[in-house]
Amino acid sequence: MKVAVVTGGSSGIGLAIIKNLHSQGIKAISWDINPPKEDVPYIPCDVTSESAVKAAVSQTVEKFGQPTILINNCGLQFLSPVEEFPIEKWNQLISILLTGTFLCSKHLIPSMKNNGWGRIINVSSIHGKVASPFKAAYVSAKHGVLGLSKVMALELAEHGITVNSICPGFVDTPLMRQQMSKQAELNSMSEDQVAQEIMLKPACIKKFTSTEQVAGMVNYFISDAASTITGEAFSMSGGWGMGQ
Ligand SMILES: NC(=O)c1ccc[n+]([C@@H]2O[C@H](COP(=O)([O-])OP(=O)(O)OC[C@H]3O[C@@H](n4cnc5c(N)ncnc54)[C@H](O)[C@@H]3O)[C@@H](O)[C@H]2O)c1
Numbered sequence: 001m002k003v004a005v006v007t008g009g010s011s012g013i014g015l016a017i018i019k020n021l022h023s024q025g026i027k028a029i030s031w032d033i034n035p036p037k038e039d040v041p042y043i044p045c046d047v048t049s050e051s052a053v054k055a056a057v058s059q060t061v062e063k064f065g066q067p068t069i070l071i072n073n074c075g076l077q078f079l080s081p082v083e084e085f086p087i088e089k090w091n092q093l094i095s096i097l098l099t100g101t102f103l104c105s106k107h108l109i110p111s112m113k114n115n116g117w118g119r120i121i122n123v124s125s126i127h128g129k130v131a132s133p134f135k136a137a138y139v140s141a142k143h144g145v146l147g148l149s150k151v152m153a154l155e156l157a158e159h160g161i162t163v164n165s166i167c168p169g170f171v172d173t174p175l176m177r178q179q180m181s182k183q184a185e186l187n188s189m190s191e192d193q194v195a196q197e198i199m200l201k202p203a204c205i206k207k208f209t210s211t212e213q214v215a216g217m218v219n220y221f222i223s224d225a226a227s228t229i230t231g232e233a234f235s236m237s238g239g240w241g242m243g244q
Contacts, residue, residue: 003067004028005060007047007104008074010036012173013123016211017071017218024219027064031056031104032074047074047100050107057107066111069222072101072145073123077175079134079182090137097141102148105163109156118161119222122149123214126169126237130202134186142167146233153231162230164221169237170199172208204239 004021008014009030018040021028030036031045041064045056060067075097078089105120112118127135128142145165152163170176183194200206217236220226 001065002026002069003060003065004069004071005031005056005067005104005108006071006073007031007045007100009040009071010034010042012175013168013171013211013214014071014073015040016215017073020212020215020219021069026069026222028069029060029064029067031060047104048095050103053103053107057111061111066115067108068112068115068117069119069121070104070108070112071121071123071218072104074100075123075175077135077138077179079179079186080136081134082136085136093137094141094144097138098144098148101145105148105152109152109161112156112161113159116160118156118159120149120152120156120161120163121218121221122146122163122165124149124165124167124233126167126235126240128165128167128233129235130241134183149233150231157230162221162226164226164229164231165233166214166217166221167233167235167237168209168214169203169235169240170208171211171214173211176208200238202240203237204242207238209236209238 004026006014006018009018010032018028029041033046036042043056043059046052122145124145125142127139128146131139149163149165180191180194184191
């Protein structure tokens with residue numbers, strides 16, 4: 001049975017990916033700082049700490065076997081104008097979103113190489129390709145994830161390992177709901193106005209993407225149909241920015 005690690009698999013998109021992988025017969029484990037909201041395998045891990053990531057690798061191998069699939073998904077958001085952006089928040093977002101992706105990849109690549117096959121899928125964001133105001137750290141980190149993915153795609157192709165990214169627009173999760181309320185405060189609007197006039201405004205399709213739809217794209221990237229696809233960043237954003 002294939003083993004998959006999903007960072008931030010205790011909530012939102014990560015939890016949907018875990019449930020979907022289980023339905024495909026893949027053992028998927030959440031590495032998260034918080035316990036799962038549903039009954040799925042879980043190993044506590046703060047992805048910003050190299051020693052914690054190494055310990056999580058050892059525990060995962062011991063309990064479940066060598067992982068050959070890694071979904072770098074965990075994350076958070078913080079909104080502020082650049083001139084007021086606290087350095088602590090900048091460092092925290094870069095550490096979780098970008099350094100965490102680097103550390104988990106670094107320490108799971110050896111088990112993928114041992115198996116001569118691996119799949120790394122990074123949940124970036126449409127903000128890995130475009131910018132929005134008040135999201136300096138998030139946009140910088142998510143652009144960085146796409147750069148890191150390209151480097152790893154080049155380094156790992158000869159080992160049968162592909163590295164791809166998914167770039168969602170807005171997906172209805174606790175992270176998105178918290179952001180909607182902060183945007184409402186920053187822009188003196190209701191949450192409904194924020195959804196229609198800010199979040200969904202650049203998209204052709206005025207609907208949020210579901211967590212299950214993102215999980216479906218993970219299925220595609222791990223399938224044989226995608227075995228020659230690497231270094232790509234696939235948008236799931238309702239057609240964000242098509243008119244510009
Ligand atoms: N929801 C959206 O609209 C949206 C859009 C584009 C991209 N994304 C990305 O999707 C990913 C998942 O977001 P979500 O909306 O499901 O959020 P979520 O808040 O529901 O889940 C995020 C998970 O990450 C975990 N986490 C936070 N810091 C961690 C750390 N240091 N180590 C390990 N785990 C940690 C949290 O405990 C949580 O379980 C994030 O990378 C986010 O940037 C989300």
